[in-house]
Amino acid sequence: MFVSNSDNLGATLDLKILTHFATVDASFMMECCERTENDKKGGHLAIRDSDKHLILRESAMCADEDEAAFQDITKHRFFNTNNLWIRLDKLKEIVDKFGGFIPLPMILNSKTVDPKDDKSQKVVQLETAMGAAIECFDGASAVIVPRTRFAPVKKCNDLLLLRSDAYVITDDFRPVLNPACGGAAPVVALDSKKYKMVGQLEEATKDGVPSLVDCKRLTIKGVVRMGRSTRFVGDVSITNKSDEAKFISGKIENATLDVSEEVGLGALKPTVVATAPIAGQKPGTSGLRKKTKEFMSENYLNNFVQAVLDAVVAGGTNLSEGTLVVGGDGRYYNDKAIQTIIKMGVANGVKRFWIGENGLLSTPAVSAMIRERGPVWQKAFGAFILTASHNPGGPEEDFGIKYNTQNGGPAPEYLMEATYANTTSIKNYKICSDFPEIDIATPGCTSVAADDGSSSVVVEVIPSTESHVALLKSIFDFGAIKSLLDREDFSMIYDSMHGVNGPFSKAVFVDELGQPESVLMNHIPKDDFNGGHADPNLTYAKELVAIMGLDKKGNKIDVSGSVPSFGAAADGDGDRNMILGSQFFVTPSDSLAVLVANANCIPFFSTQGGLKAVARSMPTSGAVDLVAKDLNLDFFETPTGWKFFGNLMDSKCIFKGKDYTPFICGEESFGTGSDHVREKDGIWAVLAWLNVLAAQNPDSSKALVTVEDIVRKHWATYGRNYYCRWDFEGMDAVGANAMMDKMRASTAANTGRTVGSYTIATADDFKYVDPVDGSVAQKQGIRFLMSDGSRIIFRLSGTAGSGATVRMYIEQYETEKLDLAVADALKELTTIALSLCDIKTFCGTETPTVIT
Ligand code: VG1
Ligand code: CO
Secondary structure: OEEOOOOEOOOOOOHHHHHHHHHHOOOEEEEEEEOOHHHOOOOEEEEOOOOOOEEEEOHHHOOHHHHHHHOOOOOOOEEEEEEEEEOHHHHHHHHHHOOOOOOOOOEEEEEEOOOOOOOOOEEEEEEOOHHHHHHHOOOEEEEEOOHHHOOEOOOHHHHHHHHOOOEEEOOOOOEEEOHHHOOOOOEEEEOOOOOOOHHHHHHHOOEOOOEOOOEEEEEEEOOEEEEOOOEEEEEEEEEOOOOOOEEEOOEEEOOEEEOOOOOOOHHHOOEEEEOOOOOOOOOEOOEEEEEHHHHHOOOHHHHHHHHHHHHHHHOOOOOOOOEEEEEEOOOOOHHHHHHHHHHHHHHOOOOEEEEEEEEEOOHHHHHHHHHHOOOHHHOEEEEEEEOOOOOOOOOOOEEEEEEEEOOOOEOOHHHHHHHHHHHOOOOEEEEOOOOOOOOOOOOEEEEEEOOOOOOEEEEEEEOOOHHHHHHHHHHOOHHHHHHHHHOOOOOEEEEOOOOOHHHHHHHHHHHHOOOOHHHEEOOOOOOOHHHOOOOOOOOOOHHHHHHOOEOOOOOEOOOOOOOOOEEEEEOOOOOEEEEEEOOEEEOHHHHHHHHHHHHHHOHHHHOOOOOOEEEEEOOOOOHHHHHHHHOOOEEEEEOOOOHHHHHHHOOOOOOOOOOOOOEEEEEOOOEEEEOOOOOOOHHHHHHHHHHHHHHHOOOOOOOOOOHHHHHHHHHHHHOEEEEEEEEEEEEOHHHHHHHHHHHHHOHHHHOOOEEOOEEEEEEEEOOEEOOOOOOEEOOOOEEEEEOOOOEEEEEEOOOOOOOEEEEEEEEEEEOOOOOOOHHHHOHHHHHHHHHHHOHHHHHOOOOOOEEO
């Protein structure tokens, strides 16, 4: 076994040395170099009188009076490179002999708890050196090797040199001094205070590593920045006495410069602002959502944005390559937050931004923009979406922010966990306070250059609907949809609930499909959604539901005039949809099943060889399962939230596994979508329904096949999954958690129990093992799975801005009775559910705020 220090670039597995090790038949062999004046403080090799074993002697083990002798390089001639060769069988003998470990001498070091902070708590570090193990081996030996076997990178001086063109990589991947240096490496002396940590050097070389191949000596005092164009020649010394890092560019030859008075970054100059952790910045199902006031309080947004950017960088993303997308659903504080994010992005190294016109980008549009827009070198690496989705907006209501990654989908769990961890330890954030405010109302480019010309930043304001509408046009048969919409006996209305979907519905239905503006409802975005709850369901989309001839339970009401044939609604950020026929409500679970059953009439699916796989979130009804089985599609049941679908869609292109695309997925919460983006997509679902309707109505002279006809036929084929969700909003979090804990603790006891006319076949807490990356999501909801296939499920919402929201999901499958009122069909199960959770005792009520 060959062991070495990871910072020793000379430590390659040399076959000649290996052969030597085998030939001399030693148990342990240490590579040594001859000590020079420079090495006199380091440890040396010696022979212990008592047993004649070779031992390693460090300065910490040396008595003061022996110091001079210790440093005498003629007396102690060899030092340890820490390149070690060990016979595993002999190692095992020693480990076995000493009960599982090697008795190594302890070395004592004084350090601080935070190595980056000299002032942090002083601690004693106990260390054992691998090389010291030499004393434990009978028959250990040493070999003298050339100095090239010992090339440690100890300081930023070494690292800068190594990263520069003073070093080259050989064909067998060893870094060696560039022959052009003439055998002597340049002597680099960076300011030891300013370039102690690697991060400081990286900051200085963010724009590239300077050329050092023709340099003899480089001395830097103070902070500077260098770039790819910087070339040091001969003997160069630079001093900067100001506290702003000055940029050194071009060729500097045999010069002593004082750059203290030079111009700096100007508008691009970052300021480091001290801050402290703010409790409760843990992202939920879909980002961080809190009261707007909380978001507007000092440092709240800044802390979170810095925490995300740090996590993204730690995850390996280079912020200065590609583009950061920023946009939101237009709620109160959207515009201000965008300016802050731009300024912080610049300070953290972002060079290009795409901002939605007026700050508006729906969630699916962001996903489309990340995936579709720009040449390769501009491709977006991520996006901030400013939304609390369907939660009300305004100064007294909710605000939210989430981060999407390069695939266009919500940040995966590990990134959000890293972000949260960062929020709990944050000490400062970076912001370019002098960066100009961007006029986000006008499409166009703003380019801002540093005063010293070292870099520039481009902020592009983009028509919000551009990428997304172009993508939708490539998915659906717009011609067929237009023919349907143009029919005398067909009419539609699309309620955007004053959310971000307004401009998108206008672009698609008015501009592309030539419909009158009257098909649009509430399509002007408002920063408080006009005081409403931009949540597309029977309760909150009241106005639309009445026009469609229904009450909030989905029952028909008496109507005087004509009712549109098709109605739809979107939520605040445009990723949800509600589908209605004339006096007919389609549950989201049924909508998913119907779309899956009819997917292949949509060109996106038919031209790719047909739909391949489907997925639904766990609480979503099993209606789609029946279709998947019938059509022999791969099927997945995931936890709530869109991020879990993303991995399945990316199984091939990112994870190199089986391909599940084309793919459709959905949730009971009015979310449906496909792999065209990595978010649910409200307007996609509306167009999908219209494409299905168009395909069912090829002949305009025949009577219209309606939404209701399609759904009833579906039930007749597959049976009907009666379904409802009860939401208890604004519950006391302590009570709600206690209720969940109790059910969690009783799963074993509840399994097998008879409740009313049902038997609980299994009670459990849903756990998901991601089939693509193996990650595990625990505690995803308490399930009561009845022996007849009915289900009762409880979850706590992960999107509530404040307090707790308990969700109760009820499902009953019927093959015969297809025409019951939902409430009647689910009556007994609902009563059972209320008694199983005992919400009355825990939360003081059993009346839901919303039923969907
Ligand atoms: C809710 C829904 C969930 C959806 C999430 C985000 O989450 O139940 O299905 O994915 O909102 O949707 P929760 O944790 O509150 O149940 V959106 O349109 O608010 O981004
Ligand atoms: Co939403």
